[in-house]
Amino acid sequence: MIALARPFNALLNSVALPASLLIVGVMLVGSQLDVPQFAFGNSRLAGPEQVTLAPADFTYRAAGHFLRDGIPVDAPMLQTRLDAPLTIMKYQVRAADYAACVADGACAPAEPRHIGKGNIPVTGVNYDDATDYAAWLSGRTGENWELPTDEQWAFAAGAGFADDALGLAADNANPAARWLASYEKEAARNSEAGRTPLPLGSFGSNENGVADMGGNVWEWTQTCHRRVHVDAAGAILSETPACTIKILDGQHRTPMSFFIRDAKSGGCSVGIPPANLGFRLVRQPAWHETLRTMLHL
Known part of the structure; x- marks a missing residue:
């Protein structure tokens, strides 16, 4: 048996490397030809207009409700x-x-509070509506779409x-001071955007080529809200996630209960409630894109 096993193992070893090279070769050909993934069921849809940003270091303020000795x-x-x-x-x-x-029966109807005209973003949608749409779009395009994280x-x-920081001293325990600082920050925000959804592109594109960020439609993310206790040095002592509450990003960042379609009805919003709730998605790279990145093609 040992004598028979040795030739068999040698055969396996002899074909393993060529087979691996063949697989990589097929993947490379597929990537160069941009072979699409298959979308089953209904006819395939073209994906939406996209912007791809290169990896980079950046600085931003963490999301969550932070407390030190019980003080925000x-x-x-x-x-x-x-x-x-x-x-x-x-x-x-x-x-x-x-x-x-x-x-198609894959999404619940939107319930917009403010009715816009023209080529407008969808509003009056909650977190589940957004994830249902992402699943539908993924199935119809053969791509993998999902909500972005807050980061x-x-x-x-x-x-x-x-930046949602109020800039108060860390030892300021006066709730009136915090309320006043919050009020002043809200009043200083640009209120000229109005509340009626405007056509896509109305608020222009930023330095990354992404349009309408910070307009009058706040966007769902997949990031859970959290309550974080820190010590005097800022080190985290405890952290409690609240994943029934998601982070919305827009003119300001705010937590919102996942089932809310209209922020005026409540839902944990901080500060002035968002005028409209909508979303945009990020696309996870296909296998050939990941391979090209790994091989620097």
Whole structure:
């Protein structure tokens, strides 16, 4: 048996390397020819207009409700990096595209509070609506779409990402001072955007080529809200996530209960409630894109 096993193992070893090279070769050919993934069921859809951002270091303020000795404090600034390219929709999901998902029976109807005209983003949608649309779009395009994280959204927003720090001294325990600082910050924000959804592109594109970030439509992310206790040095003592509450990004960052379609109805919003709730998605790279990145092609 041992004598028979040795030739068999030698045979396996002799074909393993060529087989591996063949697989890599097929993957490379597929990547160069941009072989698509298959979308089953209904006819294939072209993906939305996208922007791909190269990996880079950046700084942004952490999300969450931070407390020191039971007193609210500003969240820390984080030095972080996205290690892979980020592909994000240039525009928010259009009302017309979301309506196609509704027509297919894959999404619940939107419930906008303010009715816009023209090529407008969908509004009046909650977190589940957004993830349902992402699943539908993924199935119809053969690509992998999902909501961005708060960190990814901040990276794409660039210099326009709103810093929600109040700038009070860490030992300031006066709730009136915090309320006043919050009020002044809200009053200083640009209120000229109005509340009616405007056509896509109305708020221009930022330095990353991403449009309408910080307009009058706040966007769902997949990041859970959290309550964080820190010590005097800022080190985390405890952290309690609250994943029934998600982070919305826009003119300011705010937590929102996942089932809310209209922020006026409540839902844990901080500060002035968002005028409209919408979303845009990020695309996870296909296997051949990941391979090209790994091989620097």
